[in-house]
Amino acid sequence: MTDALDLTLAQKVLAAQPFSNLLGARLVAFGDGEATLELDIRDDLRQQNGFLHGGVLAYAADNTLTFAAGTVVGARLLTAGFTIDYLRPAEGTLLRAHAQVVRAGRSRVVCRCDLSVVDGAGKVTLCAVAQGTIAVPEPARGN
Numbered sequence: 607m608t609d610a611l612d613l614t615l616a617q618k619v620l621a622a623q624p625f626s627n628l629l630g631a632r633l634v635a636f637g638d639g640e641a642t643l644e645l646d647i648r649d650d651l652r653q654q655n656g657f658l659h660g661g662v663l664a665y666a667a668d669n670t671l672t673f674a675a676g677t678v679v680g681a682r683l684l685t686a687g688f689t690i691d692y693l694r695p696a697e698g699t700l701l702r703a704h705a706q707v708v709r710a711g712r713s714r715v716v717c718r719c720d721l722s723v724v725d726g727a728g729k730v731t732l733c734a735v736a737q738g739t740i741a742v743p744e745p746a747r748g749n
Contacts, residue, residue, distance in 0.1 A: 612636070612637070613633070613635070613636040613637065615681075616633055616636045616641070616673060616676065616677075617632075617633050617636075619676075619681060620632075620633045620643075620669075620673075623669075625665070626669065629645050629651070629662065629665065630645050630646055630648075631643055631644070631645045631665075631666070631669065632644050632645065633673060635704075636673060636676075636677060637677050638677060639674060639677050639678050639706055639707035639710075640674055640677065640704065640705065640706045640707070641670050641673035641674040641676070641677060641704075641705050642670070642702060642703065642704045642705075643666055643669055643670045643673065643702075643703045644700060644701065644702050644703075645662075645666065645700070645701050646699065646700060646701075647696070647698055647699055647700060647701055647723065655695070656697070657695040657696050657697055658695075658696035658697070658698075658701060658723065658733075660690075660692060662701065663690065663692065663696060663701070663721050663733070663734050664690055664736075666701055666703035666719075666721060667688060667690050667703060667705075667719045667721060667734070667736035667738070668685055668688060668736075668738070669703075670703040670704070670705040670719050671685065671688055671705045671717040671718075671719050671736065671737075671738040671740060672684075672685055672738075672740050673705065674705035674706055674707055674717045674719070675707060675710070675715035675717055675740035675742075677707070678707055678710045678715065679710060679715055679740075679742050682742065682743060682745075683715075683740050683741065683742060683743075684740070684741045684743060685738060685739075685740055685741070686714065686738075686739040686740060686741040687738065687739055688736050688737060688738030688739070689736060689737055689738070690721075690734055690735070690736040691734060691735050691736070692733065692734045693732060693733055693734055693735065694731070694732075694733050695733070696721075696723045696733040696734070697723060697725070697731075698723030698724050698725040698726075698731065699723075699724060699725060699726050700723065700724040701721065701722075701723055701724075702721070702722050702723070702724060702730070703719055703720070703721045703722075704719065704720050704722075705717050705718065705719035705720075705736075706718060706719075708737075712742065713741065713742050713744075714739055714740065714741060714742065715739070715740040715742065716737070716738070716739055716740075717737070717738055717740060718735070718736065718737045718738075719735065719736040719737070719738070720732055720734075720735055721733055721734040721735070721736065
């Protein structure tokens, strides 16, 4: 396995992602097989009924699953695939995605993620769950 990242380096990786910057995503916890990403729910991230758009939830799951895998196998990762189940409409002021590694192998890492919204009073509501497989690519030849 490669050297695991630390929170500061992982935050730099997130900051290098233009789409993450557009959404205002923040990596708030990272280590020991787990990662937590948060973003403020803004009006421009909502769908026509006023709920947080499912694409934003899927983005948060995808990125948080991959960051959780990075805590155990390092930075060189790619999402191989994930599934997401939307449990209820996402209404609140903050989206929090928390992922953890289920199993880490040499070439694949399986993770799961809970996506919750936090309202203005601090009430946390689970709104979606995801599971994903993260690929650890072979090093480029000559490296």
